[in-house]
Amino acid sequence: MRVIGTAGHVDHGKSTLVEALTGTHPDRLKEEREREMTIDLGFAWLTLPGNEEIGIIDVPGHRDFIENMLSGVGGIDAALFVIAADEGVMPQTREHLSILNLLQVQGGVVALTKVDMVEDHEWLDLVEEEIGQALRGSILEDAPIIRVSGRNGTGIPELLHALDLCLAERPKRVDYGRPRLPVDRVFSIAGFGTIVTGTLGDGCLKVADEIEILPQKIRGRVRGLQTHKKKEEIAIPGSRTAVNISGVTVDQLSRGNVVVHPKDYRITGRFDARLSILTEASSALKHNAEVKLYIGSAEVLARLRVLGQEEIKPGDDGWVQFEVKQPVVTVRGDRYIIRRPSPGETLGGGVVLDPHPKGRHKRFAGQTVERLQALERGTPEDVFLQTLVGPGIAPLKDISARSNLGREPLQETIAALADGGHLLFLEPVNTENISPDMDVLVTNQAYWDSTSSTILVAISEYHQTYPLRRGMPREELKSRLKVSQRVFNALLGRLTSSGAILESGPLVSSADHEIRYNPQQQKAIDALMGRFSESPYAPPTVKECLAIVDDEVYQSLLDSGDLNQVASDVVFRGVDYEHLKSEVKTILQRQGTLTAAQFRDHFNTSRRYALAFLEHLDSRGITVRDGDVRRLRR
Numbered sequence: 001m002r003v004i005g006t007a008g009h010v011d012h013g014k015s016t017l018v019e020a021l022t023g024t025h026p027d028r029l030k031e032e033r034e035r036e037m038t039i040d041l042g043f044a045w046l047t048l049p050g051n052e053e054i055g056i057i058d059v060p061g062h063r064d065f066i067e068n069m070l071s072g073v074g075g076i077d078a079a080l081f082v083i084a085a086d087e088g089v090m091p092q093t094r095e096h097l098s099i100l101n102l103l104q105v106q107g108g109v110v111a112l113t114k115v116d117m118v119e120d121h122e123w124l125d126l127v128e129e130e131i132g133q134a135l136r137g138s139i140l141e142d143a144p145i146i147r148v149s150g151r152n153g154t155g156i157p158e159l160l161h162a163l164d165l166c167l168a169e170r171p172k173r174v175d176y177g178r179p180r181l182p183v184d185r186v187f188s189i190a191g192f193g194t195i196v197t198g199t200l201g202d203g204c205l206k207v208a209d210e211i212e213i214l215p216q217k218i219r220g221r222v223r224g225l226q227t228h229k230k231k232e233e234i235a236i237p238g239s240r241t242a243v244n245i246s247g248v249t250v251d252q253l254s255r256g257n258v259v260v261h262p263k264d265y266r267i268t269g270r271f272d273a274r275l276s277i278l279t280e281a282s283s284a285l286k287h288n289a290e291v292k293l294y295i296g297s298a299e300v301l302a303r304l305r306v307l308g309q310e311e312i313k314p315g316d317d318g319w320v321q322f323e324v325k326q327p328v329v330t331v332r333g334d335r336y337i338i339r340r341p342s343p344g345e346t347l348g349g350g351v352v353l354d355p356h357p358k359g360r361h362k363r364f365a366g367q368t369v370e371r372l373q374a375l376e377r378g379t380p381e382d383v384f385l386q387t388l389v390g391p392g393i394a395p396l397k398d399i400s401a402r403s404n405l406g407r408e409p410l411q412e413t414i415a416a417l418a419d420g421g422h423l424l425f426l427e428p429v430n431t432e433n434i435s436p437d438m439d440v441l442v443t444n445q446a447y448w449d450s451t452s453s454t455i456l457v458a459i460s461e462y463h464q465t466y467p468l469r470r471g472m473p474r475e476e477l478k479s480r481l482k483v484s485q486r487v488f489n490a491l492l493g494r495l496t497s498s499g500a501i502l503e504s505g506p507l508v509s510s511a512d513h514e515i516r517y518n519p520q521q522q523k524a525i526d527a528l529m530g531r532f533s534e535s536p537y538a539p540p541t542v543k544e545c546l547a548i549v550d551d552e553v554y555q556s557l558l559d560s561g562d563l564n565q566v567a568s569d570v571v572f573r574g575v576d577y578e579h580l581k582s583e584v585k586t587i588l589q590r591q592g593t594l595t596a597a598q599f600r601d602h603f604n605t606s607r608r609y610a611l612a613f614l615e616h617l618d619s620r621g622i623t624v625r626d627g628d629v630r631r632l633r634r
Helices: 014-022 030-035 063-073 091-103 121-135 156-168 366-377 380-389 396-403 407-419 445-465 474-481 485-497 519-534 542-548 551-560 574-591 596-603 607-619
Strands: 002-007 042-047 053-058 078-084 108-113 145-147 180-189 193-199 210-214 218-227 230-232 240-246 258-260 268-277 289-295 298-307 317-328 335-340 345-354 393-395 423-425 441-444 501-504 507-510 563-567 570-573 623-626 629-632
Touching: 002 014, 002 091, 002 156, 014 042, 014 053, 014 078, 014 108, 014 156, 063 091, 078 091, 078 156, 091 121, 091 335, 091 345, 108 121, 108 156, 121 145, 145 156, 210 240, 268 366, 289 317, 298 366, 317 366, 345 366, 366 380, 380 396, 380 407, 380 423, 380 441, 393 396, 393 485, 396 407, 396 441, 407 423, 441 445, 441 485, 445 474, 445 485, 445 501, 445 507, 474 485, 474 507, 485 501, 519 542, 519 551, 519 570, 542 551, 542 570, 551 563, 563 574, 563 607, 570 574, 570 607, 574 596, 574 607, 574 629, 596 607, 607 623, 607 629
Parallel strands: 002 053, 002 078, 078 108, 108 145
Antiparallel strands: 042 053, 180 193, 180 258, 193 240, 210 218, 210 258, 218 230, 218 240, 268 317, 268 345, 289 298, 289 335, 298 317, 335 345, 393 441, 423 441, 501 507, 563 570, 623 629
């Protein structure tokens, strides 16, 4: 299903023509009927001769309502470009044509309207010649010009046939499995509740689907669907869709919101783009200029950062980064328009290249421009890898969605990059059955080389600083890397499996790390262990240990398991600790219970050591206290 949009100067007969084509007058507001001028978006539909049902969006032609026009023209498949025979090409004719060019609307049909008001056929020929000159070099350069009258029906069959041919050449809307409905109307109907309308893209919506409204992140559910006033169980990409939403009130929503499936899309406050400035723009666009941004059905204020040059002159292109005042929903490949806030003027437009850049770019960094060039003109492999540059490591399904390449190209691209060693999987995966929507972490070779090097250097520096410690605490390393737990585990898993590092409980170490004590340290250790041998179950306190060996040596003995501290000032040799633990278990298995006094007497120790060890076993979940006795925990 496809949608066409009208365009053209005010009072050139757009709404009258839509009524002649569809039998529905698109002006729904009382003020529009009274003034005979379209103010807001209007909607209608018809069935073409080829039996395809299409939607029509009728937009305002008056310059005062150009912003309403921009809210509706973004999602169309082709343009019905209307020019009145008695006036010819007018200011809004040219501005609407510029907007269609910037949005890269793929073709359309020119309707030369009001031919019933012109008796001079030579005049019509002159107007057609003027139209041909105005369209030269535009997306409508090769569009047929059909002479029509919305009042007496002249040329209507020919116009319908031309629209049929035009759309027959256009590809069907792609179903990415990620529905996205930019909202252009919000209203309520008694007995039904909240209803929104828009042109559905990127996937299907179904009755009973859970949905999310962005950017507010409001959850709701699809209560009902209509396309062209017909109930549907499923709305397909490209259709004009009305969604009856339960769980959401009208005052929570507005034009510019986007209806999606939860977690399919993320809002953004910043995105990278290519921008073209119109030749007829009154001045160059300077860095940090404030503009009105029109994307989807949204209109927001944005600050525009010019990258790689000081300014973008009229007629030129450039790289930019938008910082929006209110979050928007966009994906790579979306088109947009910008206007000057005051005085109102359409400045240009372009295409989104990265909807979620890692941060604010340095303006004159050559690497940034190279990356944006790859995103705009590169191969699918270039686009995928450059999309991955921002996050560095991310689930495959997220990078697939952000690259916006389409399912078949994605499948081939991922397979080629994996086979070539450019795309690395950081979690276990069956490489013979890779799917773009898999939730497996991936990265590129450059990011892996850099990140793994950072990890190895951090561990090596830790060993140099603390040569007597068995390893670096995992949490300390994680805090240095500033990554999520999942990413951290995946990184360490890959390094461990390659043999580059070793993991032991909460510690990580280089594979070749060995603890070596100098002669003075070894002498002190031997003396300490002699003290433990003299009285293994009433050993020296932590304080006494630290009087014999220094802090670093003591910590090293704990790390290696030669010592095991069970309380703030109670420590046992590792071998004695294991014997105590094993013997306690044996006693409890034999007699069922054990008191602190029985422990004291059995091991010929003091109550202090008995309580410390038994409380330690309680904390480890080995025993459980029941009054004055301990039992084995079941």
